[in-house]
Amino acid sequence: MTEPASSESPTYVVDALIAEDIDAYLEAHRNKSLLRFITCGSVDDGKSTLIGRLLYDSKMIFEDQLAALEADSKRVGTQGQEIDFALLVDGLAAEREQGITIDVAYRFFATEKRKFIVADTPGHEQYTRNMVTGASTADLAVILIDARKGVLTQTRRHSYLAHLIGIRNIVLAVNKMDLVDYDEAVFNRIVMSYRSFAAEIGITAFTAMPISGFKGDNITTRSGKTPWYKGPTLMEHLETVPVDADSDRAKPFRLPVQWVNRPNLDFRGFAGQISTGTIKPGDPVRILPSGKTSTVKSIVTYDGDLEEAGAGQSVTLTLADEVDCSRGDVIAAADAPPQVADQFEATIVWMADEEMLAGRAYWLKLGTQTVSATISQPKYQINVNTLEQLAAKTLDLNAIGVANLTTDKGLVFEPYADSRALGGFILIDKMTNATVAAGMLHFALRRSQNVHWQAHDIDRAHHANLKNQKPAVLWLTGLSGAGKSTIANLVEKKLARMNRHTFLLDGDNVRHGLNKDLGFTDADRVENIRRVGEVAKLMTDAGLIVITAFISPFRAERDMVRSMVAAGEFFEVHIDTPLAEAEARDVKGLYKKARSGELKNFTGIDSPYEAPDAPEIRIDTTKLSPEQAADLIVEKLLG
Template identity: 55%
Template sequence: GVDRPFRFPVQWVNRPNGDFRGFSGTVVSGSIAAGQEVLLAGSDRSARIKEIVTFDGAADRAREGDAVTLTFETDIDIARGDLLAKPGEAPEHVDQFAAYVIWMSEQPLVPGRSYLLRVGTRTVPGTVTALKHRVDVETLAHLADRTLRLNEIGFCNLSTAAPVAFDPYDACRDTGAFILIDRFSNETAGAGMIAFGLRRASNIHWQALTVGREERAALKDQRPAVLWLTGLSGAGKSTIADIVEKKLLALGRHTMLLDGDNVRHGLNRDLGFTEADRVENIRRVGEVAKLMAEAGLIVICSFISPFRAERRLVRELAAPSAFLEIFVDTPLEECMRRDPKGLYAKAKAGRLEHFTGLDSPYEVPEAAEIRVATIGISPEAAAEQILAELRGRRII
């Protein structure tokens, strides 16, 4: 243990009073001595250890497995989830990596869906961007697949919302292992072992722009927003969205309407209707809606968007623009009776697979800003209900 690189995940900042500030955790690899310099992984910030505090008092050295509090000779900005190392022994610090994942949930893995990823003491939103192959546990053969089911193992590419510090699992289990947490149920959905980092091109940066969302919105004299209509096929989303846009234009508002069928003719023409493709469909539309809101527009989106996780993702993408989830609540029986495109008839006849409401689930919104119950009211009245809410929230 003492010959391995020093690794100290910060578990919490210990500040019982204004005179003491220490950083508590457990040494998971290597050792450190008072007076030695440590580096904050992923930065160029370092500081020299002033004191190593244990349950029994001050110690000269902390070794692998020791739970200690470190204090420093100079102030350094460190928070829970940070990883400390020695200069010259820094771990990798990237936002994409490859890993073996064992799936532990009854719900299959869906590439593109956002989970919480916890490595060491750090937790960040993370996504399985690609399942490279599934591993046959008996023969170790690599098998092509698009998802992982309970107890299956796959080799995956993952992406995190912010860079994380880690070591390959073979080098250090404590900093190379992670879990994936379902963002709604909080269950552990999967566990993984990091193989290696995936580096983005080093010349790709965020470009600072002089003109931003506020300036574009001020020019249009309106508040940017994303109005997200969700509901079953045949619920009336497209009809209501079209009327809402016409009414907003009559008020002099600058809008754009994104419709589920229309985007599949261009932007998403390469996607089908499997669960993974539906997730990617909504992710792409969410990114487009975000850009349009940053242009100062009121963006109206009409999509079945059957999964809560993806609706949560587009809500997070839209920030800081206003986001209103609008549940167009029409019972399945009524949608099947209307069947304006004949899709329910095809699905029931077995000519259409993965059809929402029949052989693919629709997860009802739990806290939509607006619920439009369409039974007994006209599309015009439904649109007026939405506009009344927009006025109440001072979006128009």
């Protein structure tokens, strides 16, 4: 074992000096403001090269990194001793091989005046979702344009997205000016073209500058090759542009509660990051969504209690009163609280390979709040290249649309234009936990404020007691021809003979009335089951045993119905019949039509069936007769 260095050893002295330097460095940077910005634009406009140049010029590259960069530059074909600065940022092997950016690369650097976090975002349209991810936390966007090409489709797309996401500081960096001989006329023509487009999408102001990321013109020092340009260098602008944190302090106080800190019975605090406003001990606050009020007792941090805290700070608040407050709640200024609603209009950027299914339930995460949400059919999809509003039934990968969404409980929010923290959300697939969309809330729908739950004196327990039974949903699922309707009918007859109060909802019968407007696309199937689930829920509230016979091919929708009813009342019954056996029966001739192409979107043929993972009851129809299956279901229900 190595002996620890004594206080007089050279190693100890060096370590102490290093530690002192680190402490001094951290202290020097601690109180500097932080600017988050992105670089975006079309493919090969020089985004990665620009960031590499900023890192190089700000002395943020170690000697070993520089040596490796020089070696990589020679290997990928950079001529002479020139450095390929893009290699500093293009970290993925695929990026270096193709010479493009695929993923979002984040880099930190600092100058004497400010700290920076820069995101290099992809230029390809297929990676639009990555660009949205990088832009979601940015204060400023550097839109790069190749001076040889001018304003391109992706320039428009990324400008639109940056503005949509709320970035109001736009830098138009006309790059590669060295390749057009630093021609002022070329620069002016590009700026005029961009200004015309920018006005159409609501960008009223931007800062334009001629640069060369490769040569370093107007990056950190003014270039003698553009004497006609009188504006700031890129670094000068980045160091002095106002950041959102300053304006956020002037807004009403908001703290989304991330954690309830209860180390002992004598302390109960509510921890989170202040999104807007300032707070002091004694200030009145309101807890949302409950609406309860109290006053701030203390502001606790690791370094001690504070007399005041503001936007961007992570603190723990203690309150003067014992009020109900938990993760997901929002502590706000008592006299200027945010809104609470459960129906909204929103812009949605779809990020999943699988298309959006209207009516399907997704997890919606907004700040520290997580609720279940369903999306209606889009009002329209936006063509960001032409700004047209196009009719759409769904959204696919990288599509942007406007739609209404409904949550299962009240959401504390503010319009995204007023607050990113309480207006921006993501949608998560309940089955895979994958993030499928990002969105921005516009406003609460008026009906969400006008429609309220009406309390009834006769509740579901009273209805069930009158019928002397426990409500339940027997959800029979399986392929067409599996025998669902036959078995469901037998189950209801057996329960009727036992004086049980039941109702049978059959897939074909429901489509003659309640769901006669729906087809058989995936989206229509989702809506079909959503409606049936709502009906089944109302029937259990009436104390009934509800029996359903639906193919219901998707696990997500079956789980959605399960979540609607009380725990223990949902019985998923898988009528498990092999496809070959179901097709051999083909009582209605549907499989024959599907095989011939006459019937589209038929489950098991050209539309998937997701079998239950762990149903309460599994019926193997190759081993049990319909009578035996019905007996088994009744036994499980009443047992």
